[in-house]
Amino acid sequence: MNGTPRVLNRILIGIFGLLLLAVGLLLVLLAAVPAVAAWWQGWSSEAWDRVRTGSESTRIPGQSESWLWIVMVLLLIAVIVAMVAWLAQQGKGRSNILVAEDDAGEVPGYVRIGGGVAEQALRAALAGRPDLAGATVATYDFRGRPGLRIRVQPRQGVAPHLLAAEVSALVEALDAVIGRRTPVFIHIGSGARSRFGRAERVR
Amino acid sequence: MSVATERQLAGHNRINTQALTSVARAAAAEALGVPAQDVRADWNDEDGLLALSLVTPIAIPSLTSVLRDPSRVASFGGPIQDRTVAAKAQILRRVTELSGAQLSRVDIRISGATITDGGRVR
């Protein structure tokens, strides 16, 4: 659970895929079909000539090159920056504040409750359990609001619905202790192995 | 009260920042049930008045004990949010009482939890 931009990912990946597909298709056709080769040679050299005359007419006074190259450089930089920003969005989303309230009560000043409170409380409550092989708690940001992500790894054979009910009860206890209900996401998992394969086999 | 002054504060006494900080930390510790050394206090000037900023853990009952007995939350003084709001007022009163400094605001950030079962930690 994090801030990875899923829709954007799919859109950009799709565009990238289409570009690769188009270029690949073109190369295959050029290699295989002479008619395509002839068409390509004609069309592309015409297009390139037009670009060149365009660049002739846009020379920077006093320089030997046209400013179109500068535009090209800026464009490339823009694309690279956009790609780096896109990369940085993957896996984002951890946050730290669970509750924030300004000027409550008689005295001015904010009250902020950090995610660490919930994390420590839940981890401590889950720690001694014999039916768990591990538990992690983290605070994240979901559409501008804080949320808790609880990941538990039950031992072999543990019934997930019973475990879910108990963890859910602990979360309700946490609600009472903190004084606010935060959205909670519980992941009952088996570690990293659940990523691979559609059908899971267990003895 | 110490004589050396680092700043002029509204109020009758002049008191140095170190002593003020100790007072604030002790007041927070008492209000929230944690050791004073775990409390961090920072000061800012706000138009001539003093703004206090605290970062501190808070004592809470264990979640399993709350499940068994929901009244434990009340025995700690209520939910964290209510306790912290009340603590703001309590701390402000205490600091003003002991030092005469006029506080304009008290900010509190709860950074963590001290899980205690069987009464508050003093």
Place this chain on the structure above:
Amino acid sequence: MTHAASMNEVPSGPELPGNPGTYADPESSGEPGRQRILARETTSSRAGAAVVAAILVIAVCGYALLETAVRAVGQPPWLIDPQTAADQVTALPAGVPPVLLGTVGAILLAAGVGFVLAAILPGRRARHILADPRAAVVVDDEVIASALARRARLAANVTQEQVMVVVSRREVQVNVRPTSGVPLSTGDLQAAVEAELRDMAPEPMPAVRVNMASSGVIGA
């Protein structure tokens, strides 16, 4: 009954968790984002493909940038002058052996199709949703299989090695090798697993199929 679909299953639109009446209405518990969280956590984010694509684009653009900047400043080119490159590209397939061209093209084509599929296919993860009034709960299929295997083992009174459970999105397959000389009732076993599954109430609820092996294990 068809087995769980493979990667090429035609998607029927973004499949959100079903009827909200199945678990307490998320709106009433103050969590309007619950449906979205669940939809997110049961499908792949494609972060891996995104990283690969981004890095490739950065590499290509970075190199183009280098050559263009060098040219714009009037310096000699580093590897290939953009002008020369353009000349060679427009003259294709002239300067390049067709086999090489075709191979490179095929590779790019395949990669392109791969990325497009990654973008379009839902990429469902091996997980199911559990009903809960307070939290959004998601369970890995492996955990479900483990719990069902245990139940089946107890119901059939056999050892762990004699039971294997396969959980996929819409089906649970229970494969059992009975003990030699101790016949098992498929119906009873099926009822036991189905009962456990009903208690669990995963979403989407899979159908149970019990496969009893024809040969037994001796002396288990």
